Amino acid sequence: MDSSLSTASAAATGGGNGVIIPQSNDPSPMESSATAAATPTDDSKQNLTLVINSIQKTLGILHQLYLTVSSYNVASQLPLLQRMNTLVLELDNMTKLAENCNIQVPMEVLNLIDDGKNPDEFTRDVLNSCIAKNQITKGKTDTFKSLRRHLLEELEQTFPDEVEAYRDIRAASAAETKRFAQAQSTLPNGDVKVKTEI
Numbered sequence: 001m002d003s004s005l006s007t008a009s010a011a012a013t014g015g016g017n018g019v020i021i022p023q024s025n026d027p028s029p030m031e032s033s034a035t036a037a038a039t040p041t042d043d044s045k046q047n048l049t050l051v052i053n054s055i056q057k058t059l060g061i062l063h064q065l066y067l068t069v070s071s072y073n074v075a076s077q078l079p080l081l082q083r084m085n086t087l088v089l090e091l092d093n094m095t096k097l098a099e100n101c102n103i104q105v106p107m108e109v110l111n112l113i114d115d116g117k118n119p120d121e122f123t124r125d126v127l128n129s130c131i132a133k134n135q136i137t138k139g140k141t142d143t144f145k146s147l148r149r150h151l152l153e154e155l156e157q158t159f160p161d162e163v164e165a166y167r168d169i170r171a172a173s174a175a176e177t178k179r180f181a182q183a184q185s186t187l188p189n190g191d192v193k194v195k196t197e198i
Contacts, residue, residue, distance in 0.1 A: 044101065044102065047097065047100040047101045048101055048103070050097045050100075051094065051097045051098050051101055054090060054093055054094040054097055055094065057090055058087065058090050058091060058094060061083060061086055061087045061090055062087065064083050065080070065083050065084070065087060068080045068083060106122065108122050109122045
């Protein structure tokens, strides 16, 4: 067998244990940090994508380390050390990238993950709690509307003139609020912003 082919084959497989090292177009830790520093905008989505890619790359390195350690022999010492160094570099890169991300994870989610449960349960519980609180608030608002209507009916029977004056004041106030809202929606050239209803 040609020695150049065996060298190329060994380089492609990544060492003595036959593990194929995925060749990717991902920038190295130095290049990715230079790219992140070169962009003037701190786009949180892009930062999160970089961290996710770094996590996936770290998981791949850990898998390679597992394979190397599980079939360890004297000849695989150099690939083991290289992969350990790569892991350290990637973890350092991940830490630097994570500093640009500002993600708040509730402790309840972490506790659920520690307990071996699905974090979607937390989302479901939060949504159910919001729906329950929304129903309670809606009930309170409907009760206050009913109380207001009942009080106006009682006041109208006892003080009809005052209630009529109150209703006139409320109508004038509502008209003024409507005019103010329309004035706010007027464009500088005199056109009116049209709110399309779906």
